[in-house]
Amino acid sequence: MSCAPFQELLSAALDGELNSAEQAQLDQHLADCSACRSLQERLRRLETGFAHLPEASPPPLRSRATIAPAPAKQGSAAGAAAIWSAVLAAAASAAVLFWNPTGPAPRGSELYFSSHQLLQQHPPEQRLAVSEFRSPPLHGKVLDHGQLAFEIHLDSHQRACKDLQLEVQYDFDGDGQVDRSEVYEAFDTDDKEGWEVYTRRHGPVSQQGEMKDFVGGTLACRLKNASGYLQLRQGNSRLVLPYHLGV
Amino acid sequence: MTSVVSHKDSPTTPTFDEIYQEQARYVYNLALRMAGNPADADDIYQEVFLRVHRFLNTYRGDGLKTWLRRITVNVFCTQIRKQQRETPEEEVGSELSTVEGEPGTLLDAQELGEKLAAALNSLGTVMRAAMILRGVEGLSYQEIADLLEIPVGTVRSRLSRARLQLLSRLAGPA
Numbered sequence: 001m002s003c004a005p006f007q008e009l010l011s012a013a014l015d016g017e018l019n020s021a022e023q024a025q026l027d028q029h030l031a032d033c034s035a036c037r038s039l040q041e042r043l044r045r046l047e048t049g050f051a052h053l054p055e056a057s058p059p060p061l062r063s064r065a066t067i068a069p070a071p072a073k074q075g076s077a078a079g080a081a082a083i084w085s086a087v088l089a090a091a092a093s094a095a096v097l098f099w100n101p102t103g104p105a106p107r108g109s110e111l112y113f114s115s116h117q118l119l120q121q122h123p124p125e126q127r128l129a130v131s132e133f134r135s136p137p138l139h140g141k142v143l144d145h146g147q148l149a150f151e152i153h154l155d156s157h158q159r160a161c162k163d164l165q166l167e168v169q170y171d172f173d174g175d176g177q178v179d180r181s182e183v184y185e186a187f188d189t190d191d192k193e194g195w196e197v198y199t200r201r202h203g204p205v206s207q208q209g210e211m212k213d214f215v216g217g218t219l220a221c222r223l224k225n226a227s228g229y230l231q232l233r234q235g236n237s238r239l240v241l242p243y244h245l246g247v
Numbered sequence: 248m249t250s251v252v253s254h255k256d257s258p259t260t261p262t263f264d265e266i267y268q269e270q271a272r273y274v275y276n277l278a279l280r281m282a283g284n285p286a287d288a289d290d291i292y293q294e295v296f297l298r299v300h301r302f303l304n305t306y307r308g309d310g311l312k313t314w315l316r317r318i319t320v321n322v323f324c325t326q327i328r329k330q331q332r333e334t335p336e337e338e339v340g341s342e343l344s345t346v347e348g349e350p351g352t353l354l355d356a357q358e359l360g361e362k363l364a365a366a367l368n369s370l371g372t373v374m375r376a377a378m379i380l381r382g383v384e385g386l387s388y389q390e391i392a393d394l395l396e397i398p399v400g401t402v403r404s405r406l407s408r409a410r411l412q413l414l415s416r417l418a419g420p421a
């Protein structure tokens with residue numbers, strides 16, 4: 001009798017994936033076949049090797065710059081480091097989760113940032129009235145007729161936070177001067193636990209300065225509200241800049 | 248350092264940095280073992296953490312390893328489809344010779360692990376991935392079938408063939 005069909009049964013038995021009829025068939029064969037008993041032994045030994053595969057150290061993440069948020073007036077910003085990662089590729093459709101699902105995906109280069117629990121962990125008197133993120137140095141050409149898009153994940157827990165506004169400041173040449181600024185329409189968070197998403201539905205409500213190419217400049221995102229404190233946490237957020245960013 | 252996993256009952260989502268610090272090694276080694284080479288593993292690993300960053304808000308706290316494994320396998324599958332360079336799973340004609348082979352000298356565990364790693368690289372891509380998901384990750388055939396999008400029967404036959412090939416590699420000349 002050929003042993004071939006029993007080899008698959010031996011393998012599946014090792015994984016606990018045989019039904020009782022197959023198990024009985026296999027047991028009967030093993031009783032008569034020393035070659036398959038030997039194979040069973042070797043398969044068992046092979047199995048122990050998986051727990052001892054060599055491990056490699058992971059390489060660093062590419063395109064990932066960790067920077068500190070704008071300094072708080074008081075207290076330390078420790079633990080509130082913002083993460084930016086510039087993805088030097090066109091905004092891909094695969095990532096479209098919260099962008100207007102019926103509209104075209106925004107064109108440009110994606111920037112991600114995150115500041116979990118930026119505000120939660122500070123006592124109320126130290127909460128920031130403005131939450132600011134600054135990008136690493138950027139280089140790239142502005143796209144014709146492009147528009148900035150954003151998706152900012154926010155949660156203000158059980159207290160609504162009214163009239164949040166995103167202000168985006170461009171410093172195209174890195175001289176520290178704001179060359180262009182845009183302010184977007186206000187957003188209110190709700191009073192329930194769970195994330196909400198602030199996205200751009202219309203163009204900026206106000207803007208100053210012209211769009212230009214980035215030559216080593218930076219972009220700052222400021223989230224602010226008129227009434228003072230932002231008592232909320234901010235999750236992974238992103239912008240699509242209407243730029244073809246390069247290195 | 249506290250474990251991210253232990254936070255799963257709290258409403259707080261683990262931060263990207265926590266996940267990265269605690270799980271980068273796991274993700275990279277899973278990617279490396281499935282891909283079989285450092286260059287592809289690095290591509291998978293980079294993409295996994297971009298997706299983690301993007302989709303962290305959709306993580307519902309139901310097992311970080313499971314979530315990361317799913318992302319890693321998805322990226323892996325996307326990569327092999329894109330590259331279309333899965334080597335056809337060659338027919339194995341060596342079952343009988345492996346059955347006849349002698350058990351060989353007993354290797355110590357570390358030596359066995361190193362030889363096994365090399366032998367795994369001789370397997371076809373999907374066969375190797377299935378073998379890693381079973382041997383290292385301990386998944387059921389159904390779970391492997393779901394992740395790799397292949398029938399359960401195929402998982403079973405490929406694992407059997409993979410093991411026979413591994414045994415014959417390990418028994419053969421180094």
Ligand SMILES: [Zn+2]
Nearest residue numbers: 003033035036
């Ligand atoms: Zn037999």
